[in-house]
Amino acid sequence: MSSWMQGAPQMAAAFLGSSVEAIEAMTIVLAAGAVRGWRSALMGSAGGLVTLAAMVVLFGSALAAIPIDYLQIAVGTVLLLFGIRWLRKAVLRSAGVVALHDEDAIYAAQRNTLQSSERSAARWDAVAALTAYKAVVLEGVEVVVIVIGVGTVGNMILPASIGALAACALVAGVGALLHRPLTRVPENTLKYGVGIMLTSFGWFWFGEGIGMRWPYGDAAILGLMFVLFVASALMVRCIRRLHELPDRERIEARS
Amino acid sequence: MNAIVRAARAFPGLFFDDGKLALEVLALLACSALLANAELVQSWYSTMLLVAGTLILLLENLVRTARAVRRSQTVTPSSQP
Numbered sequence: 001m002s003s004w005m006q007g008a009p010q011m012a013a014a015f016l017g018s019s020v021e022a023i024e025a026m027t028i029v030l031a032a033g034a035v036r037g038w039r040s041a042l043m044g045s046a047g048g049l050v051t052l053a054a055m056v057v058l059f060g061s062a063l064a065a066i067p068i069d070y071l072q073i074a075v076g077t078v079l080l081l082f083g084i085r086w087l088r089k090a091v092l093r094s095a096g097v098v099a100l101h102d103e104d105a106i107y108a109a110q111r112n113t114l115q116s117s118e119r120s121a122a123r124w125d126a127v128a129a130l131t132a133y134k135a136v137v138l139e140g141v142e143v144v145v146i147v148i149g150v151g152t153v154g155n156m157i158l159p160a161s162i163g164a165l166a167a168c169a170l171v172a173g174v175g176a177l178l179h180r181p182l183t184r185v186p187e188n189t190l191k192y193g194v195g196i197m198l199t200s201f202g203w204f205w206f207g208e209g210i211g212m213r214w215p216y217g218d219a220a221i222l223g224l225m226f227v228l229f230v231a232s233a234l235m236v237r238c239i240r241r242l243h244e245l246p247d248r249e250r251i252e253a254r255s
Numbered sequence: 256m257n258a259i260v261r262a263a264r265a266f267p268g269l270f271f272d273d274g275k276l277a278l279e280v281l282a283l284l285a286c287s288a289l290l291a292n293a294e295l296v297q298s299w300y301s302t303m304l305l306v307a308g309t310l311i312l313l314l315e316n317l318v319r320t321a322r323a324v325r326r327s328q329t330v331t332p333s334s335q336p
Contacts, residue, residue: 077284084280084313085272088320091313097321203305210288212302224306231310238314239321 007159009221010150013197014163017146020190021139022171027103028135030175031110036128044129048136055144063152069209071152076206079149082142083198090192091232095239100188107180143168146194150201154218196232200224276316283308 025045033041063071092098114127143164151160204221207214214220283305291301 073288077281080284080309081277081280084276084309088272088276088313088316091317092320095317095321097324199309203309206284206287207291207302207305210291210301211298212291212305213298214302227306228310235314235317239317242318243321243325 006154006218007156009197010154010156011159011163013150013194013201014143014147014160015167016190017194017198018143018164018167019171019185020187020194021142022168023103023185023187024106025135025139026171026175027107028110029132030180031107032114032128032131032135034179035111035114036125036131040125040128041132043124044132045136047129048133048140051133051137052140052144055141056148059144059148060157063148072205072209074209075149075152076202076204076209078145078202079198080202080206082145082149083195083200083202085195086191087195087199087228087232090188090195091235091239093188094192094236095243097239097243103187146198149198192232196225196228200228273316273320276312279312279316280309283312 029041029045032044066074089098093100110131114131147157147160147164151157200221203224204214204218216223287301287305287308290296290304291298
């Protein structure tokens with residue numbers, strides 16, 4: 001019971017992060033299936049899942065051979081880069097600098113691209129299969145990085161994997177029922193939360209790897225999340241203000 | 256074949272949105288590691304450098320990006336007749 005409680009942050013990070021990636025992959029697979037045929041799109045998706053499973057087995061066994069200090073440094077670095085990337089994007093979107101992610105627009109653009117390319121007469125459609133395969137592999141790699149990153153070091157790969165699989169199953173189930181992209185999911189908020197979690201895990205594991213001693217042990221991760229939440233909320237306000245300042249240059253140019 | 260090449264090109268983008276920020280963070284991590292192993296310096300200095308340094312780099316990048324977007328928005332409408 002206590003090990004499951006300890007694994008709750010890893011499970012939550014994997015669940016939220018995987019939801020975002022699964023929604024993005026699902027949008028493209030739905031477009032490919034609707035325009036070019038479901039058989040090829042689903043075959044491509046299945047191929048992508050097999051590739052991802054092979055990557056997990058390959059990397060999982062390779063990671064077990066790495067000494068813990070080096071593993072903490074490597075995983076911490078990857079998680080920090082990954083988390084900062086998500087957090088940066090989420091802050092820019094929250095501040096109104098960059099447009100919010102629009103699954104409807106992506107779905108429409110993907111449909112247009114697929115409709116414009118020539119369709120083969122055979123039942124097997126390579127374009128649909130490759131499009132679905134690429135979407136599943138590229139988005140899935142991010143899921144694999146999150147699961148391995150948050151799960152490997154603390155021996156929490158099982159809770160992290162369960163969180164990721166639950167998210168993928170949930171998104172796939174809802175997508176199969178609705179047959180259209182999931183537009184109502186607050187993707188930016190999810191990305192914001194996952195960015196905070198991954199960056200905090202990255203700080204923590206990298207610090208452990210280089211010999212830092214965090215106050216209060218593993219509980220320091222929660223403190224780091226709080227610091228990052230407050231700091232990023234201030235950053236959103238600061239960037240929004242900077243972005244919405246009266247544009248002196250524009251007024252001067254007009255006059 | 257083209258799809259595979261495009262996928263391979265998209266792969267680094269999963270980790271680095273902004274190459275400059277990624278390099279700055281990697282440099283910060285190297286500095287933190289050096290400081291953590293320096294015997295003359297107290298250990299919490301490296302913790303502060305890691306946490307505060309990351310936040311400062313992120314803020315600098317956000318300000319730079321917001322200014323660049325603003326500049327591009329300013330130039331576009333005024334250049335229209």
